[in-house]
Amino acid sequence: MSAAEWVVDGSHVSRETADRLRTYCELVRKWSPKINLVSRRDLDELETRHVADSLQLSVFLNTEIETWADLGSGGGFPGIVLAICGLEKSPVTRFHLVESDARKAAFLRTAIRELKLNAQVHDQRIENTSPLKAERVSARALASLDNLLDLSSRHLTAGGLCVFPKGQSHAEEIEAARQSWNFDVETHSSATDPNARILVVSNLSHV
Known part of the structure; x- marks a missing residue:
């Protein structure tokens, strides 16, 4: 995939980012057959599905953000993709990738080292990780919104935002989460799936 095909907020990514x-995609394809970072079918759609989907979240990155926490990072979607964008868009932002699977955590550390990213890996369960005090918390394909808010609440700083890509059941998940949580939410259309949305959650508190 050429640089011209990766677009963020209407603009093509730079050549260096591309x-x-x-x-990064080469690393995923090298490691995935051994540790199942993504399914074999998804390897054929790595750029157009996983990378493009993750890139959308970079619009919520800016130079005022010191800490971004990505929960359940797996193969690095969106955490590694965001850290790549951060090198140019916000070099001050430190990305914290939380992944309890030791093999996937090893892959993430390799990607961070080879790509020289401003990021670190926490190879433990999300609920056991010391509070990260992040201005942004992300997670992709990890859990229902209700559970995500529970996991995120300990790592989100006051005034911070949760940024979650969600599928076509996003409205039902929002309704269910309101049984346990008070929050404001903005929904943004997804550029990769007309039925999906990006949820931006703020002012989070328990009911």
Whole structure:
């Protein structure tokens, strides 16, 4: 995939960012057969599905953000993709990738080292990780919104935002989560799936 095909908020990513994204995809394809980072079918759609979907979240990155926590990072979607974007868009932002699977955590550390990213890995369960005090918390394909808010609440700083890509059941998940949580939510259309939304949650508190 060429740099011209990766777009964030209507603008093409830089050549340097595109080169890092391609290197990252090569690493995923190298490691995935051994530790199942993504399914074999998804390897054919790595750039158009996983990378493009993750890139959408970079619009919520800016130079005022010191800490971004990505929960259940798995193969690095969106955590590694966001850290790649952060090198140019917000070099001050430190990305914390929480992943309890030791093999996947090893892959994430390799990607961070080879791509020279401003990021670190926490290879433990999310609920056991010391509060990260993050201005942004992300998670992709990890859990229902209700459970995500529970996991995120200990790591979100006052005034911070949760940024979650969600599928076509997003409205039902929001309704269910309101049984346990008070929050404001904005829904943004997904550029990769007309039925999906990006949920931006703020002012989170228990009911």
